Amino acid sequence: MSTTVEHHKCLIIGSGPAGYTAAIYAARADLKPVMIQGMQPGGQLTITTEVENYPGYPKGTHGPQMMEDFKAQAERFGTDIRWGYVSSVDFTGPVHKIIVDEKTEMTADTIIIATGASAKWLGLESEQRLNGFGVSACAVCDGFFFKGQDVAIVGAGDTAAEEATYLAKLCRKVYMIVRRDEMRASKAMQHRVMNTANIEVLYNSETKEILGDKGVSGALVHNNKTGEDRTLEVTGFFVAIGHDPNTKIFKNWLDLDETGYIKTIPGSTRTNIEGVFAAGDAQDHIYRQAVTAAGSGCMAAIDAERYLAAKGIH
Ligand code: NDP
Numbered sequence: 001m002s003t004t005v006e007h008h009k010c011l012i013i014g015s016g017p018a019g020y021t022a023a024i025y026a027a028r029a030d031l032k033p034v035m036i037q038g039m040q041p042g043g044q045l046t047i048t049t050e051v052e053n054y055p056g057y058p059k060g061t062h063g064p065q066m067m068e069d070f071k072a073q074a075e076r077f078g079t080d081i082r083w084g085y086v087s088s089v090d091f092t093g094p095v096h097k098i099i100v101d102e103k104t105e106m107t108a109d110t111i112i113i114a115t116g117a118s119a120k121w122l123g124l125e126s127e128q129r130l131n132g133f134g135v136s137a138c139a140v141c142d143g144f145f146f147k148g149q150d151v152a153i154v155g156a157g158d159t160a161a162e163e164a165t166y167l168a169k170l171c172r173k174v175y176m177i178v179r180r181d182e183m184r185a186s187k188a189m190q191h192r193v194m195n196t197a198n199i200e201v202l203y204n205s206e207t208k209e210i211l212g213d214k215g216v217s218g219a220l221v222h223n224n225k226t227g228e229d230r231t232l233e234v235t236g237f238f239v240a241i242g243h244d245p246n247t248k249i250f251k252n253w254l255d256l257d258e259t260g261y262i263k264t265i266p267g268s269t270r271t272n273i274e275g276v277f278a279a280g281d282a283q284d285h286i287y288r289q290a291v292t293a294a295g296s297g298c299m300a301a302i303d304a305e306r307y308l309a310a311k312g313i314h
Pocket of ligand 1: 122156179241
């Protein structure tokens with residue numbers, strides 16, 4: 001008995017700002033998009049609290065609510081949004097295959113990848129419990145809430161250095177917790193950190209616990225060289241130890257950079273495979289904002305529409 005494989009003009013993988021924006025544009029262009037939401041419907045914004053930097057919300061909104069709004073807008077134009085995650089893909093032929101939940105095959109003329117990235121975390125129970133309540137992986141998103149307060153940031157790469165200097169402009173004091181006796185960040189970024197008076201770098205230091213019940217009230221830091229423990233009195237705790245793009249299932253097909261981000265042809269969302277487009281944090285390690293992800297989601301839908309038109313697929 002043969003089973004019929006569902007075929008669509010446009011499949012969108014992932015449901016963050018990039019995926020939903022691609023869906024709104026694709027649906028309005030009559031591509032009848034089908035979206036596979038993925039493991040974390042709504043993406044990274046669903047684990048943040050307030051969002052104040054997305055244009056169009058003068059009073060701010062909450063990340064989960066914003067993603068509900070995006071979803072409602074995508075559904076209004078007929079996007080078929082489905083539970084499930086894409087477990088593998090096959091981009092060998094002109095028609096692209098995906099497997100959903102390790103069992104259901106679907107095919108499509110165009111695929112828009114909007115699988116995002118995931119922040120790396122220290123792995124502490126307190127970090128998970130206080131996530132969104134003083135613990136954040138995005139200084140640009142959440143730094144504002146700690147204006148005039150003391151905060152800590154863990155990490156020693158370019159992101160941590162950049163975010164520490166960003167926080168230093170808003171906060172009274174920034175502790176930068178570095179696990180080795182040196183930073184990985186570029187020399188230029190290190191200079192910026194060193195030349196910022198209200199940043200104190202704690203080398204050889206490891207966070208043992210983030211303190212607080214309903215919000216952050218401090219961080220317990222252990223110095224591996226002196227063996228001393230120190231409690232930092234902070235109300236915000238930022239984690240900037242890198243991100244992992246959610247692109248593992250594409251690695252046999254798409255050109256990825258050395259850290260796993262999907263390479264797109266500059267000025268477009270096209271990948272090395274015809275008809276496969278990438279948007280949002282899965283292909284952007286530089287800006288990583290909801291609004292930039294949404295912008296590239298729009299680009300991906302327009303690129304997909306033009307590709308289909310050029311191929312005469314209606
Ligand atoms: P990186 O991987 O470069 O740095 C991660 C940092 O986190 C390292 O210093 C690492 O320490 C530290 N770290 C990792 N795990 C832990 C842990 N469990 N506990 C404590 N510390 C930990 O990530 P970034 O996000 O900083 O940068 C990603 C890429 O983006 C890089 O190539 C970077 O250069 C680039 N970038 C460039 C910018 C720019 O040019 N303006 C701005 C931001 C990013 P250790 O050093 O000991 O391994």
